Amino acid sequence: MPIVAEFLIAALIVVGAFFLLVGSFALAKLPDMMRRLHGPTKATTLGVGSVLVASMAYAAVVRGTLSMHELLITLFLFLTAPVTAFMVSKAHILRDRPERAKLPPTGSEKGWATLDPSPGSTDELAGFER
Amino acid sequence: MRKILVPHPILTLLITLVWLLLANEFSAGHLVLGLILGVLIPQITSVYWPERPKIGAPLTIVEYALIVLWDIVVSNVQVARLVLFRRSDGLRSTFVTVPLDITAPEAITTLAGTITMTPGTVSADLSADGRALLVHCLDVDDPAATVAQIKARYEARLKRIFE
Numbered sequence: 001m002p003i004v005a006e007f008l009i010a011a012l013i014v015v016g017a018f019f020l021l022v023g024s025f026a027l028a029k030l031p032d033m034m035r036r037l038h039g040p041t042k043a044t045t046l047g048v049g050s051v052l053v054a055s056m057a058y059a060a061v062v063r064g065t066l067s068m069h070e071l072l073i074t075l076f077l078f079l080t081a082p083v084t085a086f087m088v089s090k091a092h093i094l095r096d097r098p099e100r101a102k103l104p105p106t107g108s109e110k111g112w113a114t115l116d117p118s119p120g121s122t123d124e125l126a127g128f129e130r
Numbered sequence: 131m132r133k134i135l136v137p138h139p140i141l142t143l144l145i146t147l148v149w150l151l152l153a154n155e156f157s158a159g160h161l162v163l164g165l166i167l168g169v170l171i172p173q174i175t176s177v178y179w180p181e182r183p184k185i186g187a188p189l190t191i192v193e194y195a196l197i198v199l200w201d202i203v204v205s206n207v208q209v210a211r212l213v214l215f216r217r218s219d220g221l222r223s224t225f226v227t228v229p230l231d232i233t234a235p236e237a238i239t240t241l242a243g244t245i246t247m248t249p250g251t252v253s254a255d256l257s258a259d260g261r262a263l264l265v266h267c268l269d270v271d272d273p274a275a276t277v278a279q280i281k282a283r284y285e286a287r288l289k290r291i292f293e
Binding site: 018019022025026029030031032034035037038039041042045046047049067068069071072075078079081082083085086089090093102103104105106107108110111112113114116 | 148151152154202203205206209210213214218219221223225226227229242243244245246247250252253254255256257258259261262264266268
């Protein structure tokens, strides 16, 4: 395979590995739950993204085939990462009393959905001690 | 009649495309199988999803996708720098409230997802009436500027796409 392509693919893998490492490091280093969420949600996207681009480039240059299902992995990652982060932070707001006191007001008479179930929905918090 | 056969045309196209990508090769057989799935799945699930979301402004969608991709790269570098070179207790993390102008559930979902993927922000909760989004910022100088940027950069474009 051409040397330029080899360098490019290797560089993509190294960059990807670096950002994945930073993402995991952030999870360990940052001091509280909400800040820890920032590491895995972001650093992982670019990390996995560049490894997948490297995989597509490898298939195109070395095997001479067009490999596109890496795009699907990216798509599924983009769909799942924010939803996971959202559910984790909702669970955190529900469970952590000091954090709840720090929340800014919503700007309307209704509260945040985790703590103030909207009318018409089943009251999932009914038995929960607030 | 069209509404019964193809309740969500865009979903039909998307499922066919995803099927072709999963198969990882293009052939007439995969295309036909993908189309069959793309017609059957929306028909079966349309009970759970009666409304057809309005999606317009295709150029804005492309523009939005490019902006978000660029912001993801930038945000990765920024967050990596904050994590590696800043003392954790020196980070000015805070919650901010982003009041929403958009009302379509699909638009709000996209906005919340985008906020999580882009520079130093994670969406944490939605207000019970769906009029405001709770966003956690990792390191912020001016919370008002962050809110203004989210509204101008993402929300304004989503409003054009979904409403």
